[in-house]
Amino acid sequence: MQPTRTPTLDKFLDETNNILAVKNGQQLQSYLIIEPPFNDLYNSMISEIRNQYPKGKEEALESKCQRALPQAQEDEDGSSWSTFVKFIANYFAFIRDVDVKNLLDTYNLLSELQQKCNSALTHPMKGLVILPTVIAYARVFARLAIGLDKRPELIADLVTHNSFEEDGARETLPERAANILRNAFVTCLNDRGTTASGVKDGKPDGKKVGIYTLANLCLKILFQCDKKANAEQIFSNIYNQSPPLSIYPASERVTYLYYLGRFHFATNHFYPAQLALQAAYDECLASPSSLRQRRLILIYLIASNLILGRFPAATLYARPEAAGLQERFYPLCRAIATGNLEAFRRLTDLSHPHAPWFLHFRIFIQIEHRCEVLVWRSLFRRAFLLAGVQGDNVSRRAPTLDLNDVLTLFTYLEKRALTPLSQLDAGPGRRHTNWIFMSSDPPADAYYIDPDFAGLPEEFKPSLRLPSILEMESICSSLIYQGFLNGFVSHKLKRFAIQGAKRKGGALAAGFPTPWDVIKAKSTEECPGWKKDEAVGAGRFGAGMVVNLSGARPVGAGTFES
């Protein structure tokens, strides 16, 4: 018999076959390493492959693998695991060709390997043994995709030439990477070789053990590359098909709930966002090694709660992960609590020194838009404190507030927000000495005219966009409708009348319910995407799901970004 020219490769295949026979997934993964530097055994194997199976000899390599792996050949039931043979042949080609100095080539090679590995995973009986390898590769693959997305100069060529789908929609590199990983995720989710519930002895059964690890890697890519909208399908799939989240390891639970919370936040579902983020925060590891994760969760949790009318307490700001957050969020809380529309406008102006920070975390616009309503509510309340007419129990007259007084305050504060100098005005007795010489009129650039009308005669002069009495009625009605004010508007008298003052122990308590209580009462505790234990959570078709997770689409097909 002729001595073999590939002794190391032969031995490697032989041992791989033994591992397949005993179904040791961890050991298989520890053999099929992909990143240099390789040890001597791998280096001799690589040079054997380069000599005997250089580029172009892939078919011969595959035949060799086929012969050397009886475990992947025909089974008693007649099925073979040809996808594994294709995968391992590709693995050898990968370690033969990979050059990590070239990120893009590495990415392309790994992309192919990942897909072959995913295919091998789909085998209904034998696929499970390769799951640890799929996950190990997916971690590297995700990081590469994110790394490349941050260096557009490396992928410019790829983006221009190869990234158009049949319908002309552009699919970016990270989206494609997420799609590849999602295939593995779906294979795990759809594993039929498990118990009906996918749970065995309180743990995920079969390939279902990989659901959240792979989902989290997809989500990491989509969030890092700002393709959040494409995450919807993952959440939707999990909500419909996954075993309960609670039986998975804490790191997977917390990571998943973080992304789920951020997804709800980005899609303006702040209550479920708060539910997921609060759980992520509560279940997060308390050690200093997880400070960065705790901080990220907390930033989005505070932003969600702020919008829902819940402010951080001093004890929260004092925590190490909250370092510096008080100076960002506390001024907003004060502006909301006091109804200081002027301060709120300045704090949510793009020119504010804190604006880049809020924009960086993508919480700026949500806070600006959603918290404004709470400022309105507090300003109505302040107007009532300063100028409201208390009711009379004897004559049964309801407490009322003149909307013209509210208009006075809105106009005053909006005007000041438009006037830079007003910041120097700290009120009577505390003003700058030159105050009387300063103009309190808003500067010229605060005046607005639609560009179409600019330069036209008299009646089309630029004007300040200041509130009107009609707007006060509108805001008042809107606040009543949302439950933040309790009463009714008299259009004729231009007054807001508070209902139930006697019953609820005073006009303030009756007319201005606590926002958090109002929002909580209107919300459900079900968080779409969060698979709870069957006994505790709602069924498969929770009410919220129709609203929040409808219209699932494949990654890359979306035309909007959140």
Next chain:
Amino acid sequence: MSASAQGSSSTTKAVVSDAKNGDAKEIEKKPTQLEEDDEFEDFPVEDWTEEDTQLPSGNTHLWEESWDDDDTSEDFSVQLKEELKKVGLNKQG
């Protein structure tokens, strides 16, 4: 043959960071205007118990739900009162 010495559970950053080392200038070019990265990193351990989530300070009272401010003597309210008075006088006049 044993490859376990190389292990590959910690592959997360290996490939990319190796490659980046070859191109240190690129790293310097990366925008670092914000001190905070928004990448949610992998946890150092896979699983932990409820006890491991408890902070020494405890989990009591982290959120304020009743934050209405009834003080009308501070500067802000004084300014508003002044404005209401001014506008009221103008109307009467």
